[in-house]
Amino acid sequence: MKRLILLFSLLGLISSCQKETQTIYNQVFESDDPLRPELMKKAQETFQSVTPREYRPNPYEKVELGKMLYFDTRLSKNGNISCNSCHNLDTYGVDNLATSPGDTHELGGRNSPTTLYAYMHKQQFWDGRAKDVEEQAGMPILNPVEHNIPSEEFLVERLKTIPEYVEKFAQVYGEQTHETLTFDHIGDAIGAFERRLNPRSRFDDYLDGDDSKLSALEKEGLTIFMEEGCTTCHSGVALGGGMIQKFGIYEDYWTLTRSEKIDNGLYDITKRESDRYFFKSPSLRNIEKTYPYFHDGSVDSLGNAVQIMAQTQLGKKLDDAKVDKIVAFLKSLTAAPDPKVIAIK
Incomplete structure (x- = not known):
């Protein structure tokens, strides 16, 4: 009799665990939000988590x-x-x-x-x-x-x-x-x-399949970021750093940044007119913390920097709500360095 009671108790426990596991699975993979799997899939096609990114092996x-x-x-x-x-x-x-x-x-x-x-x-x-x-x-x-x-x-x-x-x-x-x-x-x-300075952000966890790591507002910002064309220069594992691009395709950058000096960029090295005002597109990882922005540090506000980029590079004037949502998404890229890596022994 005691064995039967123990057996039924174990079966009940197993059933309970199975239901809990299924509930978690449903929350992560079968959300009622129809945008969840589509947005994550598109993000995974556009960006890369730091996880599969191998640094050059060094002893x-x-x-x-x-x-x-x-x-x-x-x-x-x-x-x-x-x-x-x-x-x-x-x-x-x-x-x-x-x-x-x-x-x-x-x-x-x-x-x-x-x-x-x-x-x-x-x-x-x-x-x-x-x-x-x-x-x-x-x-x-x-x-x-x-x-x-x-x-x-x-x-x-x-x-x-x-x-x-x-x-x-x-x-x-x-x-x-x-x-x-x-x-x-x-x-x-x-x-x-x-090459060891590559901490994981919440966005990396999201790219690796954990939908809960981004809030609804951050997902809206991610959607706008991709739909407005920001990924032309800011994609891949670093969300940037992959190309040299003209700063000021639609408007002179210094009219919006109020730069004290007009920097010619790559032109100063090559002396080719086609390279004037060309700069490397920076990574957006930790952009929340790495102010002031642009090659001359002329802009302190991340929201202002987003708006300037939209105007100079995309020829668009974004409304404040869109800018705020993009900024919310960009903050999901924040990741502090591992203190075990930077500590001096």
């Missing part, structure tokens, strides 16, 4: 070496700044300044973009002059307005006087070459660290 020791270099002020001539000064990982990889002060306190000419997700971009810098984060890492070091290091040899000789660096560079690069502490290896190690 732990190289990542740790790159982390040390990223935070080290000795990579500037007078020891006043590090990579983290302009790309502060406590504030989502930026310093929230229009332009950043360098080693001599002189301001740079363009806004410092975030290093989070930067490795996902097709090119680096606003004008795309570096092919990847490894090449990019070395350029500010030699720029007199930024790190102000006089030459590659100057920095290499400085770091060779630090036993810990000599040991770590030998550990990481010793099997590849006899010259382990080189300028190229400095950039390579910093790049290895930056």
Whole structure:
């Protein structure tokens, strides 16, 4: 008799669990909202979660070496700044300044973009002059307005006087070459660290199938974002960073941004008239936190930036309700860096 009671109890428990599982399944996959599966499918076709995005495999020791270099002020001539000064990982990889002060306190000419997700971009810098984060890492070091290091040899000789660096560079690069502490290896190690700066956002969870991660308002914003044509430049895993585009297709950008200087963009490098006012389309990940916006940091408000982009790039004037909904969606892209990645051990 006791066995029968126990058996029926187990069957009841199993039945209850099955019903609960089915209820959860129905909530996630069989919503009464007809837009749910269609919107998610379209989003998954347009964007990518960070989950399947493989960073270049790098050994732990190289990542740790790159982390040390990223935070080290000795990579500037007078020891006043590090990579983290302009790309502060406590504030989502930026310093929230229009332009950043360098080693001599002189301001740079363009806004410092975030290093989070930067490795996902097709090119680096606003004008795309570096092919990847490894090449990019070395350029500010030699720029007199930024790190102000006089030459590659100057920095290499400085770091060779630090036993810990000599040991770590030998550990990481010793099997590849006899010259382990080189300028190229400095950039390579910093790049290895930056390739780990890819935190997950709620939008990534949504793209991976969890519909509950976006609110109704955010889904409306996502719908508008796609329907209005924003995905022409802001799609893929980074929601941007994939092309060089003219800023001001329908209107001169400076009339709306009220920029103090008219920056020619890519033209300054190529001197081709067809490249005037061309800039890299930035990633929109963490855009809520990486103000001020555009290449010159001329706009503080995310809503204003959305409206300016609609007018300059799409030739549209969006109503306030649409702008607010797009902004709500963009905030779902916010993701803080993993403190285990950025902590200095």
